[in-house]
Amino acid sequence: MQTQTYRQLDRDHHLHPFTDFKALAEEGSRIVTHAEGIYIHDSEGHRILDAMAGLWCVNLGYGREELVEAATAQLRELPYYNNFFKSTHPPAVKLAEALSRLAPPHMNRVFFTGSGSEANDTVLRMVRRYWALEGKPDKQWVIARENAYHGSTVAGLSLGGMAPMHAQGGPTVPKIAHVRQPYWFGEGRDTSPDAFGRECAAALEAKIQELGEENVAAFIAEPVQGAGGAIIPPQSYWPAVKEVLARYDILLVVDEVICGFGRLGEWFGSVHYGLEPDLMPIAKGLSSGYLPIGGVLVGDRVAETLIERGGEFFHGFTYSGHPACAAVALKNLELMQAEGIVERVRDDVGPYLAERWAALADHPLVGEARSLGLIGALELIDPTTGERFAKSLGAGTLCRDICFDHGLVMRSVGDTMIISPPLVITRAEIDELVRLAREALDETARRLAAREQADESPFREESGS
Numbered sequence: 001m002q003t004q005t006y007r008q009l010d011r012d013h014h015l016h017p018f019t020d021f022k023a024l025a026e027e028g029s030r031i032v033t034h035a036e037g038i039y040i041h042d043s044e045g046h047r048i049l050d051a052m053a054g055l056w057c058v059n060l061g062y063g064r065e066e067l068v069e070a071a072t073a074q075l076r077e078l079p080y081y082n083n084f085f086k087s088t089h090p091p092a093v094k095l096a097e098a099l100s101r102l103a104p105p106h107m108n109r110v111f112f113t114g115s116g117s118e119a120n121d122t123v124l125r126m127v128r129r130y131w132a133l134e135g136k137p138d139k140q141w142v143i144a145r146e147n148a149y150h151g152s153t154v155a156g157l158s159l160g161g162m163a164p165m166h167a168q169g170g171p172t173v174p175k176i177a178h179v180r181q182p183y184w185f186g187e188g189r190d191t192s193p194d195a196f197g198r199e200c201a202a203a204l205e206a207k208i209q210e211l212g213e214e215n216v217a218a219f220i221a222e223p224v225q226g227a228g229g230a231i232i233p234p235q236s237y238w239p240a241v242k243e244v245l246a247r248y249d250i251l252l253v254v255d256e257v258i259c260g261f262g263r264l265g266e267w268f269g270s271v272h273y274g275l276e277p278d279l280m281p282i283a284k285g286l287s288s289g290y291l292p293i294g295g296v297l298v299g300d301r302v303a304e305t306l307i308e309r310g311g312e313f314f315h316g317f318t319y320s321g322h323p324a325c326a327a328v329a330l331k332n333l334e335l336m337q338a339e340g341i342v343e344r345v346r347d348d349v350g351p352y353l354a355e356r357w358a359a360l361a362d363h364p365l366v367g368e369a370r371s372l373g374l375i376g377a378l379e380l381i382d383p384t385t386g387e388r389f390a391k392s393l394g395a396g397t398l399c400r401d402i403c404f405d406h407g408l409v410m411r412s413v414g415d416t417m418i419i420s421p422p423l424v425i426t427r428a429e430i431d432e433l434v435r436l437a438r439e440a441l442d443e444t445a446r447r448l449a450a451r452e453q454a455d456e457s458p459f460r461e462e463s464g465s
C-alpha cells in the first residue's frame, strides 16, 4: 500500500500512544517499514539513524536473525503456556536462571511481566505485601521523584512524577510521595552540582521524616532518569542517597527499565552506582524490544519473606514469562555476553561517545552536553541570553523535527535533546550521529532566529515515555 493509504487508515482507525490525536491527524504519521542495524526506513524511502533504539530498547540493533530464529523455534515448540497453577516451561525457567546469574549476587529471583509498567505495578504490590508480612502494615508510603517516568498504568503513572500525566490520570494511587529530582542543569544551577546532589538527597531524608519511617515502604528511582530528560545525577547524589537510606529501614527499588542491560556500561545501572536494590524492575533491553517482556528482579530479603510467610501472592499476568518472549530474551542475553556488548559500552563506544558528544558543547545553542555509557543529552539555550528559550518557541520540538528531516532520530523532552542509541553502534556511526546532530542544531538555530523575528508561536507541548 502507498504512504497515503496507510496515513488515511491510520488517521481513521488508530489512536497512538502519547499523542495529540487531532494534531497527528492533521500532520499524518511517518510510516516505518523496515530496519537494519541502527537504521530505520520509512515508506517514502528515507533512511534514518535511530539514535533512540526504538523506545530505548533495540539494544542489539535491528535485523538480528538469531533473535528471529529463537522466536520462531519457540513458537513452533510451544507458542504459549502460562506460569500459573504450578506450571512452567523451559524458556521461563532458563531465563530466570540467566537473570539471577547476571544480577547482583543478592538478587536470585524474578517475577515476569509483559512490560515495564506492569513491572512497576508489581513493585507496588510487592513492597506493600512485604511490609504487611513483616508485621508492619503501616509501611505503605512509596517515595518517588518529580518528573520520574515509571510507566503508564495507573500504578506506573502514580509512581511517576510527570505533572501532565497526573493532571489527566484522575486520582492517583494513594500514599505515593514525590521529592525533587537531581536535575542540576534544570533546577540547580545557582549552586554547584555536588552541593545540589546533596540537597536532593537531603530532600529525600526530610520526606522520610515528614511521613515517619514507620510509614514508609520504599524509595524508587532510576539510576539515570531516562524519559525525564537523560538526567545524569551529580556525582554526589547516589552516595548521599545511600547514606540516607542506610539510616532508615526502607526498601530501595531501582528502576532498570532503561539503564539495565548495558546502557550505562554495566549489566545494571545499580552496579555502575554501587547500589544494592531490594527490587529492580526490568523490560526493554531485556529482549532488545523484539518481543514484549518485563519483570522484577527480587532481592533475597524480600523473596524470602514472600516465600516463607506469604501464602498465595494474588498477582500475575496472562503473559508473565511468555515462552516466545522468554526465548528471545534468553537469546538476547546470550548474544550480549558472546559479543561482549556491555564491556564494549563501558570501555570503547561509551567513552568514544562521551568525547564526541562533549564537543557539541561548543555549539551556540548548547548549554550542556552530557552522556554516560550510551545515553546522552543536549540542553538547548538561547545563545543571546544563555538562558532557556521562551517555551512558546518550541525549540526542542523544532530541533526534533529537523533531526528527522536530516535522517536522525533524536528525541526532545522540552528543550532537552536526548539520545540512547543501540548498544551495537560503531565509532563510525557515532561520528555520523554527531555530525547529523550538529547539522540539525545549525538548522534549528537558523529557524529559531527567524521565528523570534517573526514572533511565531507554533508550540504544542509533547511528552511521552
Ligand code: PMP
Residues within 6 Å of the ligand: 115, 116, 117, 118, 120, 149, 150, 151, 152, 222, 226, 227, 255, 256, 257, 258, 283, 284, 294, 465
Ligand atoms: N520505567 C521506565 C524507567 C521507563 O522508561 C519505562 C518506559 N519508557 C517504563 C518503566 C514503562 O515501560 P513500558 O512502556 O514497557 O510499560
